[in-house]
Amino acid sequence: MLLWLSALSLLSWLWLTFCQGFFWRTDQRLPPRRPPARWPEVVIVVPARDEAEVLPVSLPSLLTQHYPGRARVILVDDHSSDGTGALAERLGTAAALPLTVTTPPPLPPDWTGKLWALRHGVELAGQTEYLLLTDADIAHRPDSLAELVAAAESNGLDLVSQMARLRVVTGWERLIVPAFVYFFAQLYPFRWSNRPGSRTAAAAGGCSVVRREALERAGGVAAIRGAVIDDVSLARAVKTSGGRIWLGLAEQVDSVRPYPRLAQLWRMVSRSAYAQLRHSPLLLVGTVLGLSVVYLVPPVATVVGLAAGWPAVAATGASAWALMAGTFLPMLRYYRQPAWAALLLPFTAFLYLLMTVDSAVQHWRGRGASWKGRTY
Known part of the structure; x- marks a missing residue:
C-alpha cells in the first residue's frame, strides 16, 4: 500500500512540475515597459x-x-x-x-x-x-x-x-x-x-x-x-x-x-482557506487527502522504506520528495532563505492542512472569516 501511495505521489509531482504552468518558477516579474508619451492620472x-x-x-x-x-x-x-x-x-x-x-x-x-x-x-x-x-x-x-x-x-x-x-x-x-x-x-x-x-x-x-x-x-x-x-x-x-x-x-x-508568532500566521491562512474551497465539505475531504498523498507520503515512504529495507518504497518516496524540494528552491531563493529549508516543506504543508481544517471548523461554528473584529 505504501508503495502504491508513494508511486501516486511521484506521479503527482511529475505532473505538478511539468504540467501545472511551471508554477514553481519565480521569473514572472513586471513585463518589459517604457515610459508612456503621456502619464495618465x-x-x-x-x-x-x-x-x-x-x-x-x-x-x-x-x-x-x-x-x-x-x-x-x-x-x-x-x-x-x-x-x-x-x-x-x-x-x-x-x-x-x-x-x-x-x-x-x-x-x-x-x-x-x-x-x-x-x-x-x-x-x-x-x-x-x-x-x-x-x-x-x-x-x-x-x-x-x-x-x-x-x-x-x-x-x-x-x-x-x-x-x-x-x-x-x-x-x-x-x-x-x-x-x-x-x-x-x-x-x-x-x-x-x-x-x-x-x-x-x-x-x-x-x-x-x-x-x-x-x-x-x-x-x-x-x-x-x-x-x-x-x-x-x-x-x-x-x-x-x-x-x-x-x-x-x-x-x-x-x-x-x-507575523512573529504561529498564531498570527495561522489566522492569516485559516480565515480564508475554507472560502477557497467554496465551503464544501466534499472539497475539504478531497483537499486533506490530496495534501496527505502529495506532501506527507514522500517523507513517510522514504523513512519507512529505509528502516524496513524496502528499496522500492524508499526510492519512490525519495524521488517524490526531491521533486517537491526542487520546485520549492526558487521561492526560497526569492525570499533569501537557505536551500536546506526545502526539505521542511512536508512539515509546513501539514501545518497548512491543519489550518484548512480549522478554517472549516470555525465556519461550522458560525465564526466564518474573522478579521479586525468582523466575521463574514
Whole structure:
C-alpha cells in the first residue's frame, strides 16, 4: 500500500512540475515597459482599519512616490478604533502627493469591510484613468507606481498586480511565508493567469493597478462585494469581462506587517482557506487527502522504506520528495532563505492542512472569516 501511495505521489509531482504552468518558477516579474508619451492620472486608494501600527511605514512610501503625472492618495479609514485616521492626517501634512482621509458609511450586511471601504474610495476618485488599490500594510519603493503604470500602458494591460514580498524575520515567518506564496502560485499559476483566454485569473490584493474603465466594465467593486478572497475575485471579474490581467512577484513592493508568532500566521491562512474551497465539505475531504498523498507520503515512504529495507518504497518516496524540494528552491531563493529549508516543506504543508481544517471548523461554528473584529 505504501508503495502504491508513494508511486501516486511521484506521479503527482511529475505532473505538478511539468504540467501545472511551471508554477514553481519565480521569473514572472513586471513585463518589459517604457515610459508612456503621456502619464495618465492615478488615484491611490488605501482601505485601512486599525492600522496605526504599520501606517507610519507604509503611508509615507505612497505619499512620496516619484510619479511624473498627476497622482493623489485616498485613505479610507474603515471605522478604526486606534486613531488610524488622525495618524494618517498627521502623516499627510508635508507629503508630496495630496492626501484625502475619509470614512465610509456604516457597513451594509452583504459587503465585506475592505470592499465597502474600497468602493467608497473608488467613488471619491472620480474619473481618474487608473486606480492603485493597495493595502495599508504595503510599502512601495519610490518608483513603484511609475513602473506599474508603465507596465500597463506599454502592454495594454487592464490590471497589473504584484505579490508583495512578505516579511520573513522570525522562525515561523521563514517557515510559513515562502510556502504561502508557493501554494498560491500552485493554485493559480502566474503564467496561466497572465495568458489571455486562459480560465485562470488571480491577483494580489496588496498591490493592484487597474484601469477605471476596466473596473467599471467588470461591474465595479459592487460585483465582488461579498468576496472574502477579493483579489482573485477582482482578477476574475476583470478577465471575464474582456480585460487583460497580469500577476507577478514584486521587486519594489513589501509587506511591513509582522507575523512573529504561529498564531498570527495561522489566522492569516485559516480565515480564508475554507472560502477557497467554496465551503464544501466534499472539497475539504478531497483537499486533506490530496495534501496527505502529495506532501506527507514522500517523507513517510522514504523513512519507512529505509528502516524496513524496502528499496522500492524508499526510492519512490525519495524521488517524490526531491521533486517537491526542487520546485520549492526558487521561492526560497526569492525570499533569501537557505536551500536546506526545502526539505521542511512536508512539515509546513501539514501545518497548512491543519489550518484548512480549522478554517472549516470555525465556519461550522458560525465564526466564518474573522478579521479586525468582523466575521463574514
